[in-house]
Amino acid sequence: MRENIEKTIVSTEEIQKTVARLGQELQTDYQGKVPIFICILKGAVLFMTDLIRAYDAPAEIEFMDVSSYGDALESSGEVRILKDLDIPVKGRDLVIVEDIIDTGRTLEALIKLLQTREAASIKICSFLNKPARRLINVHVDYTGVTVPDEFLVGYGLDYKNQYRNLPFVGVLKPEVYEQN
Numbered sequence: 001m002r003e004n005i006e007k008t009i010v011s012t013e014e015i016q017k018t019v020a021r022l023g024q025e026l027q028t029d030y031q032g033k034v035p036i037f038i039c040i041l042k043g044a045v046l047f048m049t050d051l052i053r054a055y056d057a058p059a060e061i062e063f064m065d066v067s068s069y070g071d072a073l074e075s076s077g078e079v080r081i082l083k084d085l086d087i088p089v090k091g092r093d094l095v096i097v098e099d100i101i102d103t104g105r106t107l108e109a110l111i112k113l114l115q116t117r118e119a120a121s122i123k124i125c126s127f128l129n130k131p132a133r134r135l136i137n138v139h140v141d142y143t144g145v146t147v148p149d150e151f152l153v154g155y156g157l158d159y160k161n162q163y164r165n166l167p168f169v170g171v172l173k174p175e176v177y178e179q180n
């Protein structure tokens, strides 16, 4: 797996530092509240499990599965809700936890859906932000690392559903795509 990586974009050490910082920022901002952290499957799973341990205060966790990429390198533009929340969120403070915001399409669809449910607040926490690719102007409240316009893998991000378990974020060698 690692032999297919051309370069590292976010190292394991930088991941740990970034997650600790975000956990602290959230903890300060949500003092006295019990936010619901909503993990967007599957990409955000690794970040979510680290983030909630860096958040040392009462919180709840929930999961949603929204998919727009499938096996492709480009967003299809069609966002499908594959798994919805199990609980009502009316009056609750929601933190959407994402691995990456790229075109913004996934987030736009999610925010639209959650706004209909009368949450008290909806904030976005994304480990990575790729503003160069943005098609829809979405506000990201908590950003880990701003990344260049390259297709990334690792720490939850996949290529054909693999590489999510790399403990850092990197770029694949071009020949990996050419083989397929």
Ligand SMILES: O=P(O)(O)OC[C@H]1O[C@H](OP(=O)(O)OP(=O)(O)O)[C@H](O)[C@@H]1O
Binding pocket: 040, 041, 042, 043, 044, 066, 067, 068, 069, 070, 075, 098, 099, 100, 101, 102, 103, 104, 105, 106, 107, 158
């Ligand atoms: O801003 P966007 O262009 O919408 O891209 C970001 C979204 O795309 C990826 O998910 P994907 O749909 O590939 O599903 P996955 O998390 O299961 O890999 C990623 O995890 C984000 O959810």
Ligand code: HPA
Binding pocket: 069, 100, 102, 150, 151, 152, 153, 157, 158, 159
């Ligand atoms: O750079 C990326 N890598 C993997 N999945 C993604 N989904 C949006 N952007 C990316």
Ligand SMILES: [Mg+2]
Binding pocket: 043, 069, 157, 158
């Ligand atoms: Mg993906």
